[in-house]
Amino acid sequence: MPMLPGDDGWYLNGCGTFSLMAITQYDAAPADYVDRTVRRPSIKIENGESSRRPDSVSVEAALSIAIDKSGKTHELGITMRTPGEDEELVIGFLHSEGVIESADCFSSVVTSDDRVVVKLNESTDFDPEELTRRTTMTSSCGICGKDSISNLLHIHGPELSNSFTITHDAVGKAVSGLRAMQSAFDLTGGTHACGRASADGEIIDVREDIGRHNAMDKLIGVAIISDKTPIGEEAVVVSGRASFELVQKALKAGFPTMVSVGAPSSLAVDLANEHGMTLISFANEHRMTVYSGSNRVC
Template sequence: MRDSSRVSVVKVEETQSQRVDDDVVIEEPLEIRVNGDSLSVTMRTPGDDFDLAVGLLWTEGIIRSRDEIGTIAYCPDEEQPELKNIVNVVLVDTTRKIESSRRLWSNSSCGLCGKATLESIHQVCQPVASSIVISRELLFSLPSRLRQAQANFERTGGIHAVGLFDEQGSLLVLREDIGRHNAVDKVLGAALVGGLPVSETIMMVSGRLGFEIAQKALVAGIPVVASISAASSLAIELANDLGMTTIGFLRGRSMNVYSHPERIAAGGITA
């Protein structure tokens, strides 16, 4: 399944121009069905679609463990059977009907659209219980470790990445997608299916740390989320309320710690 394609572009540098081939990220719709009923359609980069579906079901509170999943398979599109743009998740409870406020078209950058209320999302999240303590040096190293593992970004320059690291800084799982929320769902879906314990991990994201990314991490029980960009006020509020450490502008040897700095080892960090 291709995640990029070659297109012809006119490259302009100063006063010179020439036609060259360039790699661009593929963006296509994916419909996610549960027990045959349509739940959501999102624009995503093809690849790791089953992880994306599982991660979405988990972070939406539809499932709470991998044991609730029976089978996952692509459904052929009657008009374009060669495409793999429909995924059906059959739950162990095959009679279950899913009621969701997320029956909508969402683009790859928008995560919160279609939610019933912020309060209902807040109710899904439980306080984080983790004893992880990490050093500043480890945190400073994460952006470069994430970047080095981004194969698609190196080709296209137009895709988000999310990585899960352990407390020693080892990369456990990485996923890329044109949508940052999709990349989070892919990582968390892979973690759930693989039985990866996430309560002692750090999630590093290449995009801004908004409310829904914080919410997804909290549903999974991830104690630390770091971003090379900014955090939003709602993400910080949620993280403060529910015990998650959030870090923004993690670049070079500096960072902003927005919530719960006690998880960062002593050495100049004060609450």
């Protein structure tokens, strides 16, 4: 069975997987965390040459979410995320789900280990049956486990600004600015990013996560906590494709425009058109494609 050279247990077997020896050896060593990344053993193979080295990968861990209403705790489920900004993540998620509209809807957020409990005010309506998730959310799917398609398509958001406009140059500037602020991606190549951008393309805030919907929830969550929602006169910029769930979350937050580096899905385009959102995809400094709301592009 062919093996890559090495006398310390770091090798690949014939199936291309790490041996148990390599895993045991690494686990015995102290973890080297850099922000939201962790080092893992790897073997780089290029042009027939191999080299052994630890590599940075994005951390993915489970987060339990619960709501406290009138002294009763309701478990909502588990999401996989990159640790950090958990409070913002959960607040953004609850906003996207229609549980809260602003910071006035909750009195406290308690974070302990990998668990977040949000205490709702008595005046905040909450239907646990409607929100209960039957399956574990993953970092790639923010709407997995919904009980029915009607929940998926149920969207109520603020009126979108028609005065906000953005130029092609500003779009390119925003995309470049977002990329320049993706520190976790620079280390791992494994995170998505969402950012708020002004009409002139200046990046106001950025959040990263291994899940694109988590990055959006974190971005919206910090805006809610800072009392800056509904957004109004800003665009949201996403590092990957424009999916239905991202458009849905952006609409709920009041973003009149979404800019994506990647392609849109058909449902994302349809949803943006239905709600009068400007959707710009395949965006960079040299080109972009406008799928809806061209009135805001000048």
